[in-house]
Amino acid sequence: MRDQCKILDCTIRDGGLVNNWDFSVEFVRDLYNGLNEAGVEYMEIGYKNSPKLLKGADSGPWRFLDENFLKEVIPEKKRTKLSALVDIGRVDENDILPREQSMLDLIRVACYIKDVDKALELVRQFHEKGYETSLNIMALSHVLEHDLVEAFAEIAQSPVDIVYIVDSYGSMDYKDIEHLADKFGQMLPGKQLGVHTHNNMQLAFSNTLAAKNKGVVYLDSSVYGMGRAAGNCPTELLVSHLKNPNYRLRPVLDIIEKHMLAMRQKWEWGYIIPYMISGTLNEHPRVAMALRDSERKDCFVEFYDTLTSPEPAGVK
Amino acid sequence: MRDQCKILDCTIRDGGLVNNWDFSVEFVRDLYNGLNEAGVEYMEIGYKNSPKLLKGADSGPWRFLDENFLKEVIPEKKRTKLSALVDIGRVDENDILPREQSMLDLIRVACYIKDVDKALELVRQFHEKGYETSLNIMALSHVLEHDLVEAFAEIAQSPVDIVYIVDSYGSMDYKDIEHLADKFGQMLPGKQLGVHTHNNMQLAFSNTLAAKNKGVVYLDSSVYGMGRAAGNCPTELLVSHLKNPNYRLRPVLDIIEKHMLAMRQKWEWGYIIPYMISGTLNEHPRVAMALRDSERKDCFVEFYDTLTSPEPAGVK
Numbered sequence: 001m002r003d004q005c006k007i008l009d010c011t012i013r014d015g016g017l018v019n020n021w022d023f024s025v026e027f028v029r030d031l032y033n034g035l036n037e038a039g040v041e042y043m044e045i046g047y048k049n050s051p052k053l054l055k056g057a058d059s060g061p062w063r064f065l066d067e068n069f070l071k072e073v074i075p076e077k078k079r080t081k082l083s084a085l086v087d088i089g090r091v092d093e094n095d096i097l098p099r100e101q102s103m104l105d106l107i108r109v110a111c112y113i114k115d116v117d118k119a120l121e122l123v124r125q126f127h128e129k130g131y132e133t134s135l136n137i138m139a140l141s142h143v144l145e146h147d148l149v150e151a152f153a154e155i156a157q158s159p160v161d162i163v164y165i166v167d168s169y170g171s172m173d174y175k176d177i178e179h180l181a182d183k184f185g186q187m188l189p190g191k192q193l194g195v196h197t198h199n200n201m202q203l204a205f206s207n208t209l210a211a212k213n214k215g216v217v218y219l220d221s222s223v224y225g226m227g228r229a230a231g232n233c234p235t236e237l238l239v240s241h242l243k244n245p246n247y248r249l250r251p252v253l254d255i256i257e258k259h260m261l262a263m264r265q266k267w268e269w270g271y272i273i274p275y276m277i278s279g280t281l282n283e284h285p286r287v288a289m290a291l292r293d294s295e296r297k298d299c300f301v302e303f304y305d306t307l308t309s310p311e312p313a314g315v316k
Numbered sequence: 317m318r319d320q321c322k323i324l325d326c327t328i329r330d331g332g333l334v335n336n337w338d339f340s341v342e343f344v345r346d347l348y349n350g351l352n353e354a355g356v357e358y359m360e361i362g363y364k365n366s367p368k369l370l371k372g373a374d375s376g377p378w379r380f381l382d383e384n385f386l387k388e389v390i391p392e393k394k395r396t397k398l399s400a401l402v403d404i405g406r407v408d409e410n411d412i413l414p415r416e417q418s419m420l421d422l423i424r425v426a427c428y429i430k431d432v433d434k435a436l437e438l439v440r441q442f443h444e445k446g447y448e449t450s451l452n453i454m455a456l457s458h459v460l461e462h463d464l465v466e467a468f469a470e471i472a473q474s475p476v477d478i479v480y481i482v483d484s485y486g487s488m489d490y491k492d493i494e495h496l497a498d499k500f501g502q503m504l505p506g507k508q509l510g511v512h513t514h515n516n517m518q519l520a521f522s523n524t525l526a527a528k529n530k531g532v533v534y535l536d537s538s539v540y541g542m543g544r545a546a547g548n549c550p551t552e553l554l555v556s557h558l559k560n561p562n563y564r565l566r567p568v569l570d571i572i573e574k575h576m577l578a579m580r581q582k583w584e585w586g587y588i589i590p591y592m593i594s595g596t597l598n599e600h601p602r603v604a605m606a607l608r609d610s611e612r613k614d615c616f617v618e619f620y621d622t623l624t625s626p627e628p629a630g631v632k
Contacts, residue, residue: 173522202515202518240592241596249593253593256589257616305566
């Protein structure tokens with residue numbers, strides 16, 4: 001049976017958290033063309049946050065997407081649609097053109113559970129401007145179920161198209177994903193679901209498959225897994241494993257061979273022990289990322305002791 | 317609920333396929349002590365094949381285990397039991413001491429489906445000598461179901477304690493493992509089951525969890541995933557994720573920090589694209605291993621084209 005899902009490749013957006021969005025225009029073009037040939041339905045080309053509302057003057061252009069720049073990068077859009085992510089309080093709604101004047105098809109709004117109301121207000125505005133919309137509730141492994149149920153009531157009444165299950169800390173296994181997919185499905189009968197995983201425990205691909213088997217439609221991934229800390233579900237595994245005659249592995253292999261191997265030499269992501277530890281402990285990877293930036297990057301036991309000690313401590 | 321499973325670490329045995337068993341005595345001792353502290357129930361310390369029956373004069377001592385040497389390596393056995401693997405036609409049964417004179421507790425017999433009868437003859441001899449025994453049917457992804465059913469009849473009547481589901485090519489996902497675990501469980505009601513996975517598609521850990529959730533008791537793993545080609549389910553993930561108060565992550569982190577990082581610099585295993593390709597195509601990794609030993613090791617697209625071409629070809 002053909003898989004009824006859609007792949008959203010977020011290499012540029014989530015991978016940008018690894019290299020401060022230092023991607024060349026040539027690479028982003030190659031990626032777009034390769035993903036299009038591979039049959040990937042969406043490419044998330046960056047953040048559409050506002051440089052007025054967020055420090056980051058040294059970041060690459062994919063952090064603060066500009067429509068004129070996008071038109072230069074991708075002069076001719078093909079079948080693969082484009083998406084961008086925005087964060088609550090970091091996006092200026094007035095920057096967002098009506099969809100018919102924009103290169104973007106889908107705007108995704110990321111938020112923590114306490115900001116769902118603010119996120120849905122943004123969703124409404126983007127919806128009115130004609131975009132497909134998604135709500136990405138981050139850090140679900142830290143959300144109490146009654147707060148989630150309360151949020152579902154609001155979400156169900158909003159015009160949002162897609163609601164994402166986000167395993168921000170890479171701390172979930174397939175049983176967790178199945179439980180959440182069932183709950184989201186029951187509470188949000190009119191919405192399509194998505195999943196965004198992290199690979200701290202080498203479960204990103206498996207969790208994505210588990211979500212797909214539970215009817216989740218939008219599957220986030222990134223080429224060679226490039227994404228913050230342990231990275232994401234690898235795009236190459238999805239296009240090779242899912243049953244859909246449009247998907248092709250070869251163009252993704254080409255991107256990895258031409259670009260990602262050299263990028264992985266320069267920047268670090270993937271299954272690295274401090275990220276495994278933070279995933280196991282269900283924590284944000286920021287402390288592990290700081291460790292990896294320090295001279296004590298390979299002091300795994302000391303790091304584990306620090307995180308599991310009853311006394312307060314930072315990374316030394 | 318406490319997980320009722322047992323971990324069998326095969327770093328030395330399967331990892332030896334990566335480095336021709338070039339492990340120092342110091343490392344093997346550290347590994348034994350670390351695994352014992354971590355609560356790991358079994359350590360597979362190598363192959364018990366005969367050097368008379370197999371080329372390999374240049375291999376390290378862990379390929380042709382000798383009882384006197386083992387006593388020097390581990391002068392005092394602790395809680396962690398020792399196992400060894402033998403291959404059909406490569407073991408001399410006369411080399412195997414009665415268990416009460418041996419360092420080994422468990423002897424595992426690996427075979428392809430066509431040699432199950434020969435394997436069970438070995439199992440009978442080892443059983444009579446007092447050992448725990450397992451039968452590891454390799455390459456299950458290439459076995460037709462009616463051949464498997466025929467083998468089950470023989471296996472059910474043998475004295476073997478444990479029957480393994482082996483995903484030699486790393487080509488299975490959790491649905492495949494669940495299907496096999498159900499089938500093995502139904503057809504072999506008196507036997508305990510085990511699982512041995514490979515990580516070609518980043519599914520080794522997830523597949524091991526799926527097997528455990530289906531009642532499989534013996535879970536193979538290796539520290540930092542060290543094993544042939546894409547390697548195995550990482551021991552550190554099992555001891556951190558499974559619910560058993562005996563399991564401790566810290567001693568395994570210590571082994572990784574002290575030994576495995578440097579070993580990974582020297583020898584290669586893990587999620588590497590040619591191994592992903594062979595896993596996806598459900599093939600033995602030997603052609604991919606030859607590629608990684610060649611100058612064209614990173615020519616992924618060419619390799620993919622070779623393997624998927626209708627014309628016969630080897631690695632260039």
